[in-house]
Amino acid sequence: MKKMETYSTTVVIVGSGSSGISAAFELYQKKIPFILLERGDKVGGAGKFGAHGMFAIHSKQQDEKGVDYGYEQAFTELTTDNHYFVNGELLSRFLKESGANIARLDEMGLPVTVEQSEQKPHLNDPLVYHKFNNFKDKMASWDKLPEKFTADGINQVLTNTSAIDLDYDNGLKAVIAADNQGEKLRIETKKVIFADGGYCGNAKMMTTKYDDADELLNLGEHKSDGTGIRLSQKLGANTYHNPVLFAHACAPSSTINPMARDSSVETLTNLPLLWVDQTANRFVNEDIVYDFALWGNAAHNVGGKYYVILDQNTLDYFKNNEVNLEDSFERQFCDVGEIPRTSVGPLPNIQNDFDQAIKSGEVVVGKNVEDLAHKLGLPIDALKRSLKNYNQAIKNKNDEVFLKPANELLFNVADGPFYAIVEHCAILGTLDGVNVDRNCEPVRKDGSPIKDLYIVGNNVNGLYSDGYPSFEGIANGFAFVSGWIAAKEIQKNLA
Known part of the structure; x- marks a missing residue:
């Protein structure tokens, strides 16, 4: 029997959509070694292939235009629109860091411009939507990031590779992965960030959650099969939430x-x-x-x-x-x-x-x-x-x-x-999965965090009560910011 190949790194990131690529960029800048796993043959998820922009408040561009819609209005509207079925601390942190994230996008080669909403009913809404300057350029720039991350030989980007299990014993020992030929590898690591985009590609999970699953037209990431959600739940994470x-x-x-x-x-x-x-x-x-x-x-x-x-x-x-x-x-x-x-x-x-x-x-x-x-x-x-x-x-x-x-x-x-x-x-995906704290750590039913794991993007419960609201670009904005939050928290914990 062939011996399982072993890798070693500090952080494993599962998924290279908006949340995963954002986390990778932060770790790269802070020189924290990581391995980025991508199930597909190229980096990117729904945020790359579908999203045209993102929500943010208090960006430099908004300040220059004198936009007076800020934290108080956004927090109040999102909380009340979701009938208080929200993770208030996480929502607060996302909103407060969303503006600074816009500047990060320039550094990533994914520039955006604050512009009036793309949707006719929202043409008179406050200026909160930041649109990618050019959709095709955005996709091309995304594809260049792996080369940037791996240039110094410290980090690795493994495409056609999926996380399938965790070696966890009072702390994370390793992520078990497999390539598209079924060959397994063991990645010994200290932390893992699950940024794999929800579960819209898992027919069983979709059917369990939605009575009309057979009629839904999935224009999202079929690669998103709920791995991060299921592996977190296996370790005791609380996944109770209305399907979103x-x-x-x-x-x-x-x-x-x-x-x-x-x-x-x-x-x-x-x-x-x-x-x-x-x-x-x-x-x-x-x-x-x-x-x-x-x-x-x-x-x-x-x-x-x-x-x-x-x-x-x-x-x-x-x-x-x-x-x-x-x-x-x-x-x-x-x-x-x-x-x-x-x-x-x-x-x-x-x-x-x-x-x-x-x-x-x-x-x-x-x-x-x-x-x-x-x-x-x-x-x-x-x-x-x-x-x-x-x-x-x-x-x-x-x-x-x-x-x-x-x-x-x-x-x-x-x-x-x-x-x-x-x-x-x-549908572009799903927006429920794992309950987390303000640091994007999965929590048990008693609220205690499961150490060494981070859940981001469309894997997270707590931003929406029962459906995607009419705050254009909020899912993509949260994905980028939550990946950034997880990477920053890892840096703190490793210090």
Whole structure:
């Protein structure tokens, strides 16, 4: 039997997303040896591949602009919005260190600029969102960090390698890891930081936590399988918390999604048209499409799936005309300072895009209402009632139930063929896992910390009660700051 290879270092970091890369950068600057483990073949997680910016208060940029939104307002709003189901000390520490973290990003080669929110409902919010100056440059700079970390021969970055167990006896002895061929290695170490991004890639954990797991569209890190959470729990960490889904908008599939930007089907997904749930009833003011977190939450609330209903006349109109509705994702794909487009169309390829989506099942077409209801498995009477009521709201320019703005009541659904875009609640990950103290150490049920372990980023309980709130960029901001906190606490404990 082949002998297990042994490594030795001071700190092991599990995961190279926002929290892991932030922790690594701090240890690198303080010359504390570490080994960074990354399950994938390149560094990065949801913060690299998906996030466009982060939340912060009291950054130098904000101070220069005279932004008066600060700690008192942020702490109060986040605490009350979460109905006091928060870890107050951790929240406080995150907020107080979030501004200084913005300066660190410059040093990391990941510069950001404080800018108005990417989301239409938040255009008048205080200036708290710091957007990466250039998305592609951000990704390229992230890829350069391993070379920086390992240049002096002290640190190592091991890709295609996962943590699988801990050797722990009244303190951490080693992290047991395995490469993608199943070969195990032992890393003798003093501390470990679990920055592996939650559990959205673990089908069993997702099914246990969420009744609608089969309908959720995972646009996050499939590598995140809950390892840090499970290994901490094995040592007695308290993992009791409401499940918190990182819901973020909706989409028909992984190919027709807001990141692809190459289908008219996706474009119409991002507009406030008519939506019905799996009972054929309207369930929300479709204007919620402009607030990604709440949009995702609304879909999660009705079983993770709904349908965008429209008719042939609507498709034909979009094909030939400019429509005074904003694509909800338009602003997210603008670089800093770029002016977004606030209308949609003409969409000359819309019929072809829909025809292709019909073949793949992402769109369902019916020659009449009864046919569409039958193909979707919806109650016919309920669908007819929903169309009748919606068409009346369009005619009157008055949505008496859900209060959609009159300027968005544009397209009735009256003449076949009728189309249904099959929409799923999109997720970027999970936001619950392990209860920690203000230093990001996992705690037992009695509140005592488990020494030598640190839990950061999306592995942490305590920032949210039951869902991702509308504080744009807060998950990514917390990931960077929590990784920094853990690295600083390790430095203190090693001194």
